[in-house]
Every structure is written in C-alpha cells, then in structure tokens.
Amino acid sequence: MSPADSAALAAEATPVEGKYVYCIIRNDRSREFGEIGIGSGARVYTVSHNDLAAVVSDTPIVIYDPTRENVLAHEFVNETVMREFTLIPMSFGTVFRSEKDVLALLKSTYQAFTDVLDKMQDKIEFGLKILWDRDKVVAAIERDNDEIRRLKDEITRNAASSTYFARMQLGRLVEAAMEEASNRYVTDIHEQLKDVSAASRSNKVIGDRMILNAAFLVDRKDERSFDERVKAISLQYEDLLTFKYTGPWPPYNFVNIKLKLEKAT
Amino acid sequence: MGLLTNILLSPFLGPIWGTKWTLDKVDRVVREELTDDTPIKEDLMALQLQLEMGEIDDDEYTRREAEIMQRLREVREWREKFGMSTSGGPVRVAEGDESP
Numbered sequence: 001m002s003p004a005d006s007a008a009l010a011a012e013a014t015p016v017e018g019k020y021v022y023c024i025i026r027n028d029r030s031r032e033f034g035e036i037g038i039g040s041g042a043r044v045y046t047v048s049h050n051d052l053a054a055v056v057s058d059t060p061i062v063i064y065d066p067t068r069e070n071v072l073a074h075e076f077v078n079e080t081v082m083r084e085f086t087l088i089p090m091s092f093g094t095v096f097r098s099e100k101d102v103l104a105l106l107k108s109t110y111q112a113f114t115d116v117l118d119k120m121q122d123k124i125e126f127g128l129k130i131l132w133d134r135d136k137v138v139a140a141i142e143r144d145n146d147e148i149r150r151l152k153d154e155i156t157r158n159a160a161s162s163t164y165f166a167r168m169q170l171g172r173l174v175e176a177a178m179e180e181a182s183n184r185y186v187t188d189i190h191e192q193l194k195d196v197s198a199a200s201r202s203n204k205v206i207g208d209r210m211i212l213n214a215a216f217l218v219d220r221k222d223e224r225s226f227d228e229r230v231k232a233i234s235l236q237y238e239d240l241l242t243f244k245y246t247g248p249w250p251p252y253n254f255v256n257i258k259l260k261l262e263k264a265t
Numbered sequence: 266m267g268l269l270t271n272i273l274l275s276p277f278l279g280p281i282w283g284t285k286w287t288l289d290k291v292d293r294v295v296r297e298e299l300t301d302d303t304p305i306k307e308d309l310m311a312l313q314l315q316l317e318m319g320e321i322d323d324d325e326y327t328r329r330e331a332e333i334m335q336r337l338r339e340v341r342e343w344r345e346k347f348g349m350s351t352s353g354g355p356v357r358v359a360e361g362d363e364s365p
Contacts, residue, residue, distance in 0.1 A: 018355060061354075061355050062354075063341070063353040063354040064353060065334045065337065065338070066309070066334075066337070067330060067334060068313070068316075068326070068330060091352070092353075093352060093353035093354075094353075094356060095353075095354065095355050095356065096355065096356060096357060097355050097357060101357045101358070104357065104358045105357075105358050108358045109358075129314075131318075206307070206310045206311050206314050207311050207314060210314075242318075244317060244318075259358075260358060260359040261356040261357065261358060261359060262356065262357060262358075262359040262360075263350075263351075263354065263355070263356060264355040264356055264357040
C-alpha cells in the first residue's frame with residue numbers, strides 16, 4: 001500500500017458524525033443555508049424539535065481553535081441565518097456527538113430557548129469600541145484647563161529653575177483631567193444612544209488606548225436611527241476619538257442561558 | 266515575588282514541614298498559572314484589534330495567532346490533566362440536572 005493510500009484510509013476512518021451547533025432559531029420546517037459551515041464549507045442545515053431548530057453542520061469530533069478563520073466561519077453562518085430569523089447564538093466551538101444529542105438539548109432547554117427567543121424577537125446587536133489619541137486629548141486638556149495651562153506656562157518660562165515637584169504636579173493634574181475626560185465622553189455617548197437602543201453592556205477595554213468597549217441591543221425598527229446617531233457622535237468627536245463600529249450582530253452579549261452541558265467522552 | 270517573600274519571611278518552620286508547605290504553595294501557584302487562559306484570550310483580542318486598526322498586516326497576524334493558539338492548547342491540556350472544565354470539544358446535555 002502506498003503512503004497516499006494509507007493517508008486516504010486514515011481520512012476515511014475519521015468519522016464525520018458530530019454536529020457543530022451555530023445557533024437556535026424558531027422554525028418548524030427543515031432548512032438549508034448553503035455550504036458555508038466551519039471546516040472548508042460544510043453544509044449548514046437544521047435539526048428540529050417542534051417549533052425550535054438548531055442550525056448545524058456535520059463535523060468530525062474535534063476541538064476547534066478560535067482562529068480568525070474559524071471564528072469568521074462561525075459568525076458568517078450566524079449572519080446568514082440572522083437575515084431571516086431571530087436567533088440565539090451558541091458559543092464558538094460547541095460540538096455534539098450526534099443528532100440525538102442535539103435533540104436532547106432542544107428538548108431539555110425548550111422553555112428557556114422559547115422565552116429568550118420571544119425576548120430577542122427583532123433585536124440586533126451593535127458593537128462600539130472607542131479609542132482615543134492620547135496626544136490630542138492632552139492638547140485639548142492643556143487648552144481648556146486653566147490651572148494646567150498656568151502651571152505649564154510657568155514651568156516653560158522658568159525651565160531652569162522649575163522644580164521636579166512642579167512637573168510631578170503637572171503630570172498628576174493631567175492624569176486626573178484625562179480620567180475625568182474619559183468618563184465624560186463615555187457618559188455623554190451612552191446618554192446620546194439611550195433612546196435609540198433597548199439595552200447596553202460595557203465590556204472590559206482592550207489595550208491602553210480604548211476608553212469604551214460596549215455592545216448595544218437595538219430594535220430592528222431603530223436600526224437606522226441608531227446608525228445615524230453613531231455617525232453624528234463620531235463627527236462630534238472626530239478630532240479626539242476613533243470609533244470602531246460593527247454590526248449588526250446576533251445578540252451575543254445579551255443572551256445569557258446557562259446550558260447544562262457536560263463533556264461527552 | 267509574593268512566593269519568595271513568604272519563603273523568606275517564614276523562619277519558624279522546621280525543615281520538613283517547611284519544605285512540604287513550600288511545595289504545596291508552588292504547586293498551587295504553578296497550577297493557576299498553567300490553567301488560566303484569561304491573559305491569553307486578552308492577548309488574542311488585542312492582536313485582533315491591532316489588525317483591525319491596520320497596525321499589523323495579515324502575515325504578522327497569522328504568525329502571532331499561531332503562537333497564541335499554541336498557548337491556548339497547552340492551557341487546555343493542563344486543565345484536562347487537572348480534571349478542570351475546558352471549552353470546546355464534544356458536549357452533551359448533563360444528566361441528573363435536578364440534583365444539587
């Protein structure tokens with residue numbers, strides 16, 4: 001037997017019996033979503049129990065690394081499904097051993113899924129990350145804050161004689177003013193988005209330039225108003241802040257069902 | 266730092282007891298370090314942000330992502346060795362969910 005033959009045999013021996021689950025939707029007929037699944041375009045289809053369905057694709061029983069490629073495949077399926085359905089996203093990498101195990105999930109969690117689907121009906125999520133340019137914010141503070149401007153002028157005028165402590169004090173004042181500015185921006189932005197969103201959630205900021213990492217739950221009917229509001233705010237702050245605005249997403253940050261799952265051996 | 270301080274500031278422990286205590290402590294600290302994937306996930310998110318902001322290119326991203334995936338796999342292996350829960354991999358509905 002050639003090495004190529006034995007490799008082919010090994011590939012065949014790997015059973016493609018598992019189900020990768022992307023999300024849960026309300027749908028009582030079987031549906032196909034095309035060959036867009038994780039792992040080089042697996043066929044995406046539904047497994048139904050009464051009026052609930054899990055959107056799945058066949059997969060070998062493996063652990064998927066959260067690489068950009070894999071995460072994008074997971075998200076792309078959910079985005080596709082989202083065009084037609086309200087959905088409850090499953091966490092990345094959820095694999096069941098068989099269709100029977102997927103049905104067991106739908107049956108045992110039927111009521112909770114139904115409740116959440118009702119609550120999330122016609123809701124979508126937007127992500128908003130805001131980063132600031134430290135130098136520009138410091139410049140704005142030095143321009144607007146009298147005390148800081150005076151102290152800075154003084155240090156500049158008496159460069160030779162100005163003490164270490166005067167510089168220290170300036171540094172402390174600037175730090176405090178920056179924190180105050182960050183809180184003020186974030187509060188103002190939340191305030192402006194309040195009447196066009198149903199809920200919001202702030203996540204931990206990433207890195208030292210980010211001042212806001214938030215998710216907003218928005219009614220589909222408010223999508224355009226939310227969009228326009230974000231654009232207006234980013235114009236208002238364009239000299240100081242960088243906006244990373246993404247979506248619409250499935251309500252990843254607003255669905256909190258504790259699934260009672262255990263490792264299948 | 267904390268560990269070293271504890272060892273240095275423990276003059277009352279006899280040699281045998283002291284050694285055992287130290288090993289337990291090392292074991293716990295090392296175990297926490299080996300099984301915590303939070304900093305790795307934060308690194309991954311920071312890397313993603315750098316790509317989105319155009320601060321690194323695709324090649325750089327792919328190279329550093331591979332390193333992070335390797336670290337995640339190592340943590341997962343340690344968690345399995347210690348019998349801790351892991352994310353990813355096959356799951357099923359837990360039985361006897363009404364029990365305390």
